[in-house]
Amino acid sequence: MKPRLVLLRSLCVLLLAALAAVAQDPLPSWNDGAAKRAIIDFVRTTTDSSSSNFVPPEQRIAAFDQDGTTWVEQPMYTQIVFALDRVVELAPKHPPWKTTQPFAAVLSGDKAAMAKFTMKDLEAILTAAQTGMSVDEFQAIVKDWIAKARDPRWKRPFTELVYEPMLEVMRYLRANGYKTYIVTGGGQDFVRAYAEQVYGIPPEQVIGSAYELQYTYNKAGQGVLMRPSKLLLNDNFSGKAEDIYLFTGRHSKAAFGNSNGDQQMLEYTQAGGGAPLMMLVLHDDSQREYAYGPAHGLPDSTIGTFTQALYDEAKSKGWTVISIKNDWTKIFAWEK
Amino acid sequence: MKPRLVLLRSLCVLLLAALAAVAQDPLPSWNDGAAKRAIIDFVRTTTDSSSSNFVPPEQRIAAFDQDGTTWVEQPMYTQIVFALDRVVELAPKHPPWKTTQPFAAVLSGDKAAMAKFTMKDLEAILTAAQTGMSVDEFQAIVKDWIAKARDPRWKRPFTELVYEPMLEVMRYLRANGYKTYIVTGGGQDFVRAYAEQVYGIPPEQVIGSAYELQYTYNKAGQGVLMRPSKLLLNDNFSGKAEDIYLFTGRHSKAAFGNSNGDQQMLEYTQAGGGAPLMMLVLHDDSQREYAYGPAHGLPDSTIGTFTQALYDEAKSKGWTVISIKNDWTKIFAWEK
Numbered sequence: 001m002k003p004r005l006v007l008l009r010s011l012c013v014l015l016l017a018a019l020a021a022v023a024q025d026p027l028p029s030w031n032d033g034a035a036k037r038a039i040i041d042f043v044r045t046t047t048d049s050s051s052s053n054f055v056p057p058e059q060r061i062a063a064f065d066q067d068g069t070t071w072v073e074q075p076m077y078t079q080i081v082f083a084l085d086r087v088v089e090l091a092p093k094h095p096p097w098k099t100t101q102p103f104a105a106v107l108s109g110d111k112a113a114m115a116k117f118t119m120k121d122l123e124a125i126l127t128a129a130q131t132g133m134s135v136d137e138f139q140a141i142v143k144d145w146i147a148k149a150r151d152p153r154w155k156r157p158f159t160e161l162v163y164e165p166m167l168e169v170m171r172y173l174r175a176n177g178y179k180t181y182i183v184t185g186g187g188q189d190f191v192r193a194y195a196e197q198v199y200g201i202p203p204e205q206v207i208g209s210a211y212e213l214q215y216t217y218n219k220a221g222q223g224v225l226m227r228p229s230k231l232l233l234n235d236n237f238s239g240k241a242e243d244i245y246l247f248t249g250r251h252s253k254a255a256f257g258n259s260n261g262d263q264q265m266l267e268y269t270q271a272g273g274g275a276p277l278m279m280l281v282l283h284d285d286s287q288r289e290y291a292y293g294p295a296h297g298l299p300d301s302t303i304g305t306f307t308q309a310l311y312d313e314a315k316s317k318g319w320t321v322i323s324i325k326n327d328w329t330k331i332f333a334w335e336k
Numbered sequence: 337m338k339p340r341l342v343l344l345r346s347l348c349v350l351l352l353a354a355l356a357a358v359a360q361d362p363l364p365s366w367n368d369g370a371a372k373r374a375i376i377d378f379v380r381t382t383t384d385s386s387s388s389n390f391v392p393p394e395q396r397i398a399a400f401d402q403d404g405t406t407w408v409e410q411p412m413y414t415q416i417v418f419a420l421d422r423v424v425e426l427a428p429k430h431p432p433w434k435t436t437q438p439f440a441a442v443l444s445g446d447k448a449a450m451a452k453f454t455m456k457d458l459e460a461i462l463t464a465a466q467t468g469m470s471v472d473e474f475q476a477i478v479k480d481w482i483a484k485a486r487d488p489r490w491k492r493p494f495t496e497l498v499y500e501p502m503l504e505v506m507r508y509l510r511a512n513g514y515k516t517y518i519v520t521g522g523g524q525d526f527v528r529a530y531a532e533q534v535y536g537i538p539p540e541q542v543i544g545s546a547y548e549l550q551y552t553y554n555k556a557g558q559g560v561l562m563r564p565s566k567l568l569l570n571d572n573f574s575g576k577a578e579d580i581y582l583f584t585g586r587h588s589k590a591a592f593g594n595s596n597g598d599q600q601m602l603e604y605t606q607a608g609g610g611a612p613l614m615m616l617v618l619h620d621d622s623q624r625e626y627a628y629g630p631a632h633g634l635p636d637s638t639i640g641t642f643t644q645a646l647y648d649e650a651k652s653k654g655w656t657v658i659s660i661k662n663d664w665t666k667i668f669a670w671e672k
Contacts, residue, residue: 058532058538135581188582188585189585192585196394202394203584203585203586204583204584204585204586206585210582212578213578213581213582214574214578215574215577215578215600215604222603222606222607223577223600223603223604223606223607224607225577225578225581225604232568232582238550238551241551241559241561242548242549242550242551242561245471245549245561246524246546246549246568247540247583248539248540249524249525249528249539249540249542250539250540264551264559267558267559268551268559268561270558270559271558271559271560
């Protein structure tokens with residue numbers, strides 16, 4: 001072949017390779033930038049057997065917070081919406097609720113009173129909504145609700161308010177041998193009801209807050225697991241680091257969060273050494289989603305609080321802050 | 337070809353197939369009998385997509401108790417031997433132990449006193465041996481001990497006192513898409529230190545009794561998980577059914593135990609419906625291993641108690657009792 005033709009052929013090969021690389025972009029909903037680069041570098045480094053930071057396949061664990069990290073958490077955590085709906089549904093069986101707080105406020109739709117609910121009020125509502133039944137009954141209740149409920153802003157099922165860029169990260173990690181876990185302050189059994197369908201994550205890879213279980217027998221003498229009202233695991237703050245270890249006996253190699261409740265999970269991921277990936281989603285897009293912080297001068301929020309102190313820790317420790325506004329070309333799969 | 341040659345060839349084909357089947361026996365250390373048949377029938381039925389009892393691959397979970405089910409538990413649980421050794425090792429740092437029970441009995445080797453230890457005494461020894469350090473330190477301590485310790489009867493590492501027939505069952509189940517779990521009343525982190533090497537079971541598939549974890553920081557400011565002395569999970573009796581659900585959100589489809597502490601795990605496996613497999617190992621071979629019960633008239637034992645009531649429940653509910661004497665051609669891999 002003539003030298004010029006050889007050159008042309010080489011160019012074509014390069015071009016095809018480049019096109020293939022573009023076609024295979026594992027993170028198409030991400031703008032090119034530090035965040036996308038951090039994810040791709042992490043996967044390359046930890047799956048390259050010649051790298052000193054290579055992670056053997058069996059140790060590849062990635063942990064994702066849910067509320068505010070993989071789906072929308074404003075204006076109210078989805079699980080709280082579920083619990084409020086359920087209080088309304090159960091009210092006929094509990095006449096005293098009409099005159100007992102916090103239930104009375106929920107039943108009369110008193111939004112001013114509900115906005116002032118304390119943590120204790122919310123716990124009372126969550127307990128009333130989520131305990132006293134068998135684990136199988138609870139799964140059925142959540143599945144039924146999640147199929148019917150709609151969020152107030154987009155009028156869509158909550159399961160469609162999942163962040164497409166994070167689904168891409170999950171798929172990309174799994175394609176590279178990572179086991180993806182949800183590690184949520186929300187209820188473990190609540191999330192398990194839809195995690196397989198929504199995230200492709202099986203129930204045994206969902207770690208969350210959990211009530212104690214109680215073994216008993218039904219009328220046919222068969223074993224049944226009931227949900228009494230005593231909390232066993234509070235999977236927030238240090239609980240996230242503790243429960244990942246409790247469930248897996250390992251450090252996660254990548255951890256994704258968005259609020260102060262994820263701090264220790266990211267710290268403990270980093271403490272595992274190697275070249276781990278720690279990322280925090282910053283909600284700074286009031287147009288397409290919500291903007292809250294107060295990190296980076298965003299408005300305060302009691303839901304998904306991301307303080308300036310956490311932001312500073314991220315910067316000082318080399319964690320990557322994901323800007324929804326700048327890093328995500330698309331937030332939801334159904335966006336045009 | 338002449339008819340006779342065709343016949344000869346057919347016979348050869350059949351013979352080869354038969355030989356291959358023998359060569360491929362997944363359970364070579366099992367005598368042909370009801371127990372072996374139950375295991376093979378279970379695998380055939382639940383992996384046959386045309387069966388009404390087909391189990392989708394993601395739901396294939398099999399749970400194995402450890403002490404007395406997958407390895408020897410007599411004359412004393414291995415973890416207790418570990419804790420006693422560790423009390424001796426730690427004694428120089430705890431001078432008061434010399435005159436405080438139950439430690440004094442251990443340090444003076446007073447076997448009569450040790451034989452009378454109450455559950456509270458044992459808990460004090462386990463707590464002293466197993467708490468107060470980080471999770472990483474504890475892993476290192478167990479790995480170090482298990483490599484060096486020898487059992488009193490066979491003078492072998494405890495990890496060689498694993499039942500070869502049960503390892504065959506684990507491999508056979510895994511080859512058919514089952515995830516094998518250890519579900520032990522013993523310490524979750526103790527078993528995780530060697531489960532991968534001994535059973536091929538990764539730490540995230542070891543469920544056991546567990547202390548609470550406590551997140552703190554080391555001098556370098558890195559996150560560390562410590563082991564304080566408060567028990568979080570008591571993975572015995574109903575705890576086994578509860579913790580399988582806590583960790584996996586599923587019913588196990590097969591469950592293997594050997595004592596009253598496994599009763600609820602087997603019951604709850606059966607309550608999941610389909611064609612589940614429930615098996616109990618009966619230690620009835622005083623020659624090759626140990627004989628204890630008191631089921632079936634065997635001598636009483638406080639370790640691995642298998643009462644007649646449990647035996648009767650097994651018979652009435654269609655669970656399979658494995659007789660070590662009659663069902664296992666070989667107990668340990670190193671036997672001739």
